[in-house]
Amino acid sequence: MKHFTKLAAATLLAGVTAGAAVAQELYVPNLSYRTGPFAATGIPLMNGQADYMTMLNARDGGVGGAMLNFEECETGYSTEKGVECYEKTKGEAIVTQPWSTGITLQVLPKTNVDEIPILAPGYGFSPMANGKTFQWAFNAPAGYWDAADMIVQYLEGQGSLDGKKIAFLHLDHPYGKEPIPVLETLAEAKGFEMVPIPVGLKEMQNQSAQWLQIRRERPDYVVMWGWGAMNAGAITEAVKTKFPMENFIGVWWAGHDADLRIVGEDGKGYKSISWSFPNPDAPVMAAIKEHVVDTGKTKSNPEEMSGVFYSRGIIISAILAEGIAAAQAEYGTPEITAAQLRWGLENINMTEERISELGLDGMVPPFSTSCANHTGHSGGWMLEWDGEKFVKASDLLTANVAGYQDLIDEKAGEYAEANAPWPTNDSCDAMN
Amino acid sequence: MLYRTSGQFKTSYQADQALFPVRQDAFLLGIILILAWVVFPLTASEFTFQAILIPVLIFSLASLGLNILTGFAGQLSLGTGAFMGVGAYACYKMVTLMPWMNPIVAILLSGVFSAGVGVLFGIPSLRIKGFYLAIATLAAQFFLVWLFEKWAWLYNYNASGAIQVPNLDIFGLYVAGPLASSTTQYYVVLVVVTLLTLLCINLTRGNLGRTWKATRDMDIAAELIGINLLKSKLLAFAVSSYVVGVAGALYVFLWKGAAEPNVFDIPLSFQVLFIAIIGGLGSILGNYLGAILIVGLPVVLNLLPALLGIPIDSAMVEHLNIMIVGGLIVFFLIVEPHGLAQLWRLIREKLIIWPFPH
Numbered sequence: 001m002k003h004f005t006k007l008a009a010a011t012l013l014a015g016v017t018a019g020a021a022v023a024q025e026l027y028v029p030n031l032s033y034r035t036g037p038f039a040a041t042g043i044p045l046m047n048g049q050a051d052y053m054t055m056l057n058a059r060d061g062g063v064g065g066a067m068l069n070f071e072e073c074e075t076g077y078s079t080e081k082g083v084e085c086y087e088k089t090k091g092e093a094i095v096t097q098p099w100s101t102g103i104t105l106q107v108l109p110k111t112n113v114d115e116i117p118i119l120a121p122g123y124g125f126s127p128m129a130n131g132k133t134f135q136w137a138f139n140a141p142a143g144y145w146d147a148a149d150m151i152v153q154y155l156e157g158q159g160s161l162d163g164k165k166i167a168f169l170h171l172d173h174p175y176g177k178e179p180i181p182v183l184e185t186l187a188e189a190k191g192f193e194m195v196p197i198p199v200g201l202k203e204m205q206n207q208s209a210q211w212l213q214i215r216r217e218r219p220d221y222v223v224m225w226g227w228g229a230m231n232a233g234a235i236t237e238a239v240k241t242k243f244p245m246e247n248f249i250g251v252w253w254a255g256h257d258a259d260l261r262i263v264g265e266d267g268k269g270y271k272s273i274s275w276s277f278p279n280p281d282a283p284v285m286a287a288i289k290e291h292v293v294d295t296g297k298t299k300s301n302p303e304e305m306s307g308v309f310y311s312r313g314i315i316i317s318a319i320l321a322e323g324i325a326a327a328q329a330e331y332g333t334p335e336i337t338a339a340q341l342r343w344g345l346e347n348i349n350m351t352e353e354r355i356s357e358l359g360l361d362g363m364v365p366p367f368s369t370s371c372a373n374h375t376g377h378s379g380g381w382m383l384e385w386d387g388e389k390f391v392k393a394s395d396l397l398t399a400n401v402a403g404y405q406d407l408i409d410e411k412a413g414e415y416a417e418a419n420a421p422w423p424t425n426d427s428c429d430a431m432n
Numbered sequence: 433m434l435y436r437t438s439g440q441f442k443t444s445y446q447a448d449q450a451l452f453p454v455r456q457d458a459f460l461l462g463i464i465l466i467l468a469w470v471v472f473p474l475t476a477s478e479f480t481f482q483a484i485l486i487p488v489l490i491f492s493l494a495s496l497g498l499n500i501l502t503g504f505a506g507q508l509s510l511g512t513g514a515f516m517g518v519g520a521y522a523c524y525k526m527v528t529l530m531p532w533m534n535p536i537v538a539i540l541l542s543g544v545f546s547a548g549v550g551v552l553f554g555i556p557s558l559r560i561k562g563f564y565l566a567i568a569t570l571a572a573q574f575f576l577v578w579l580f581e582k583w584a585w586l587y588n589y590n591a592s593g594a595i596q597v598p599n600l601d602i603f604g605l606y607v608a609g610p611l612a613s614s615t616t617q618y619y620v621v622l623v624v625v626t627l628l629t630l631l632c633i634n635l636t637r638g639n640l641g642r643t644w645k646a647t648r649d650m651d652i653a654a655e656l657i658g659i660n661l662l663k664s665k666l667l668a669f670a671v672s673s674y675v676v677g678v679a680g681a682l683y684v685f686l687w688k689g690a691a692e693p694n695v696f697d698i699p700l701s702f703q704v705l706f707i708a709i710i711g712g713l714g715s716i717l718g719n720y721l722g723a724i725l726i727v728g729l730p731v732v733l734n735l736l737p738a739l740l741g742i743p744i745d746s747a748m749v750e751h752l753n754i755m756i757v758g759g760l761i762v763f764f765l766i767v768e769p770h771g772l773a774q775l776w777r778l779i780r781e782k783l784i785i786w787p788f789p790h
Binding site for chain 2: 032034071073079080083084091105108110112113125173178180181200201411418419421
């Protein structure tokens with residue numbers, strides 16, 4: 001009993017001191033998914049995000065003098081838990097990071113009312129690039145349509161695509177269907193044939209039917225929009241059916257080291273487009289080692305930290321921190337509000353110099369956002385699995401956004417119409 | 433003492449057949465209704481509305497629908513999630529094709545579509561029973577979710593394949609969509625749930641309810657005393673699917689705001705089935721108790737560590753939560769296999785005869 005009283009007193013004290021420390025703090029929650037069917041891919045991303053924020057707090061005392069309260073709210077990728085977490089955090093949060101396409105779709109219409117920016121780096125609804133319509137949503141540094149365009153560009157670099165056949169293996173889910181409009185336009189323009197092959201959520205682990213179809217169709221390339229267990233399923237199945245790995249390309253969420261490590265040497269040549277790259281020599285990694293790993297504050301491990309997903313987590317947090325810093329500079333206060341952060345995220349300018357100032361050398365391509373452009377269209381590198389790890393297989397590719405800017409605006413317009421009354425930010429036109 | 437029924441004489445058949453013949457029951461219900469209609473809306477935060485009150489009510493309604501079919505008519509169904517989906521998609525199509533339509537009317541009408549689909553999938557129940565019927569309804573589950581994915585007309589050819597709730601208003605007051613306030617949404621859900629509960633209580637007490645119970649207890653005997661099994665079973669499917677469909681429309685329109693086809697997949701059916709089983713099959717009250725345990729309790733448990741100031745990871749809380757709720761389910765099923773409603777029934781009986789148990 002005595003022990004219990006002591007414990008209770010200690011927790012009370014901890015609570016009180018924590019309350020006192022709130023003075024200058026920015027609440028930047030993350031709707032994490034360390035549990036559930038997608039946990040394997042979630043954990044490295046969440047660890048990367050959390051470690052970067054912990055490092056900033058330990059090294060610089062947060063951003064601009066305000067500590068970052070990077071609290072996680074576990075959703076397990078479930079949309080129901082997503083509602084719960086969003087409602088729980090939105091009161092004080094200056095940003096929401098929904099992390100699942102389903103949760104993003106639920107939260108997106110509410111942001112105009114609640115006025116909280118959504119940060120969905122590299123995922124979510126591609127037309128979010130249109131900042132005039134989606135004032136509160138950001139999917140910097142690159143969206144799915146950028147990915148589709150860059151993959152096709154890369155393939156074109158391997159030889160003309162005229163008369164070629166590309167199988168599009170995708171999760172039969174809003175996320176997997178996302179790039180189809182752009183791939184269709186590109187197919188028409190470049191003269192290749194696109195064969196969509198959907199993988200149902202229940203078939204993720206057993207794709208023998210899909211790969212049988214791929215064998216029958218004999219495509220020149222397979223482009224994959226997979227997530228979670230689907231990636232490992234597809235990669236092992238490709239190895240089993242002896243599909244030439246160098247003609248197999250995934251989106252950035254299909255480039256998880258652990259999925260490839262299952263097949264190891266057999267997966268050699270598999271590619272994945274990416275806007276992030278793990279650079280173990282980057283100064284930020286040393287800083288994380290010094291302030292987070294050595295002080296025992298990380299949940300990660302060296303193997304995970306060398307992977308693509310962990311470094312992507314770092315980049316995502318760095319983008320958020322840049323947005324915060326930009327807003328602080330503009331408004332001259334460390335304690336920014338959600339609306340001020342929105343301005344900050346609209347005015348990120350990640351130049352080469354800034355990237356190396358942050359110690360992120362070679363980990364992210366330069367990009368900048370604006371009022372009208374909430375994606376930034378950073379471009380990306382084609383990464384290739386060399387049997388042990390991912391290496392860069394191309395120079396920086398940049399998406400030809402002009403090819404689908406009309407499509408972005410059209411789909412954004414449709415969305416606004418379906419959700420009328422939907423306020424748009426008309427001041428954007430003047431600035432561009 | 434508190435629950436003494438002595439002295440409450442019934443002098444007419446009408447009084448004897450009242451919904452709540454015992455005064456204390458009516459009194460308790462009155463308190464609950466005052467809480468639900470006045471106290472909660474005045475005091476609840478937006479989080480309480482969105483994470484606890486609205487989902488508990490919606491899941492209670494879905495479970496109520498399933499309970500009519502499984503608990504009262506004895507037809508096991510694993511297709512609840514898909515029938516909820518039919519309601520949601522029907523409602524979505526109605527409000528997008530006919531934007532002038534009153535959203536509450538649309539929600540109530542959407543149940544008609546799921547009732548139709550329910551009857552269709554209920555036809556095999558005339559020949560197959562028990563677990564075999566469960567498999568047939570499972571087929572409905574797979575087929576319908578597949579249909580929601582493939583039939584692009586259902587989601588208006590939306591590129592993402594998901595349905596999004598537009599802003600819907602009644603005379604200028606937004607009731608659904610992002611602009612609707614949580615209080616309004618809560619009241620709409622509460623009105624619909626109260627109405628349908630009242631309807632179901634009366635249905636199950638009347639002629640139809642007795643027919644269903646006879647069918648459940650022994651269908652051959654029921655047939656011999658002149659009950660038309662075709663009518664009885666199909667009506668059970670129709671009423672049940674209607675209620676479930678309305679619950680599905682509420683689920684998307686007044687709570688989630690957007691849905692992709694896979695939210696209507698088997699896990700949702702199981703969740704509703706568990707609520708019905710833990711609450712108590714063949715009871716109305718049980719649905720509410722079950723929904724509080726399965727939907728409401730995890731949310732409250734998630735808040736506890738932060739309230740107590742215990743520094744613990746969110747993922748860890750989630751793991752603990754799953755274990756605690758799972759443990760409680762096992763505990764309640766061991767203590768009272770007939771569900772929480774039976775537990776309450778026993779407590780109430782003990783209270784009535786207290787302090788002189790036989």
